[in-house]
Amino acid sequence: MDEKSFWHIPVLFHEYIDSLNISSTKRNIVIDCTLWLGGHAVGIIQKLHKGDVFVGFDLDNDNLKSSREIIEKSVGEFAKETGITIHCIHANFRDIRAKLLELGIDSVTAVCYDLWVSSAHFDDADRGFSFRFTGKLDMRFDRENGGKTAHDIINHSSEKELIEMLRTYGEEPKARFIAEAIVRARKVQPLETTEELTKLIEETSYDPKSVVRSFQGIRIAVNDEFGSIETSLKDTINLLSKWGRCSVITFHSLEDRLVKQIFAEYLQAERDEFTGQDTVPAILKKVTKKPLLPTDLEMKQNKRSRSAKLRIVEKK
Ligand SMILES: C[S@@+](CC[C@H](N)C(=O)[O-])C[C@H]1O[C@@H](n2cnc3c(N)ncnc32)[C@H](O)[C@@H]1O
The missing domain is CATH 3.40.50.150 (Vaccinia Virus protein VP39)
Known part of the structure; x- marks a missing residue:
């Protein structure tokens, strides 16, 4: 084998x-x-x-x-x-x-x-699926045919779209606070890594499960699963x-x-x-x-x- x-x-x-x-x-x-x-x-x-x-x-x-x-x-x-x-x-x-x-x-x-x-997706830091590792915000299953990355979605979606995504695909109860925090942070500079996003979610929600749920929501949206x-x-x-x-x-x-x-x-x-x-x-x-x-x-x-x-x- x-x-x-x-x-x-x-x-x-x-x-x-x-x-x-x-x-x-x-x-x-x-x-x-x-x-x-x-x-x-x-x-x-x-x-x-x-x-x-x-x-x-x-x-x-x-x-x-x-x-x-x-x-x-x-x-x-x-x-x-x-x-x-x-x-x-x-x-x-x-x-x-x-x-x-x-x-x-x-x-x-x-x-x-x-x-x-x-x-294989979660274990590869480079793919950006996991909050356990620092990596670029990517999360695409298919990296060869273009398509929106997690970076595009996080940095360019409207606040309303972010709330909707986190609620619908992540079932995240603190979706509104997290979306607000993302929009505030990216006004200063774009969010680039999984580590930056994880820190921001943790500091906003005070709930480690929010990180899991939010990452899930973003991944489902990126791939239109x-x-x-x-x-x-x-x-x-x-x-x-x-x-x-x-x-x-x-x-x-x-x-x-x-x-x-x-x-x-x-x-x-x-x-x-x-x-x-x-x-x-x-x-x-x-x-x-x-x-x-x-x-x-x-x-x-x-x-x-x-x-x-x-x-x-x-x-x-
Ligand atoms: C849970 S794994 C399948 C495991 C497989 N049955 C085995 O026993 O080895 C799911 C796979 O589906 C692929 N996948 C996810 N979404 C897909 C899609 N929309 N089209 C084709 N493949 C997809 C992923 O890349 C991943 O390799």
Whole structure:
């Protein structure tokens, strides 16, 4: 096993892979939207057979390079011998439809998302995701395609926009005070580093949790994480073939709520309010009534799994 994958334990491994309902007789086209270290991807590919296609995405090119290496080392030979096609693509999963069309794919049997940030992001001071280290205010998953950085947002958003961001994406109760402090500080000189921002939040809120929440809010805004999830899930639902599955692991209540709401739109039939008849049938059905959670043993072995939830839906 590779050094990087050694310390990475993919969350809900068996539940996630089994949820994709990979067929041993029919052709599978499986999309893993969040490759990182390919922990789940390797398990998925091992279940595929001749003629199947696996497509993986990652928005972070460094993470994509890691998954490519790990997939090649672990299952590259197996895939070649068996006749499985593998594509690992640097892309935002919000572009799933366009990226698959480029490969000539307009229908898929399973799509999965293991959301939230990889520890590779938090552990690299240079990326500016963590308040534990001093780094530039960046926080972009994708550093190669431009886009706003945390520095741009912190130094150029209006006070109202900052409040909204900290409240909505960080659930920060002291959002107004923090936004005011940011605007006051940047009048003197722009905020440049994670350390400066951390100090300012701590001095304003007197609450270390405000730093965690604010950094989360800024990161979600920088990457438009919720916009990507919404666009992608809606396209995925359209791309799924009959009985195709979509599985999503979330780690945060805000993310889980969003996924639940999007699925809910397709789980209910449209009904005529006068006749009570269904006018448009539901497109999806739930595979499990409640989201799947890690077992006590998994939580003990892998603390990161504690807040994980797996939602699974099937196309009707
Ligand atoms: C929790 S990790 C996935 C771990 C992976 N399942 C494994 O077992 O190794 C999430 C990954 O999703 C990527 N990611 C986040 N947002 C993305 C997006 N909008 N499009 C594509 N990849 C994204 C991150 O860069 C990160 O590598």
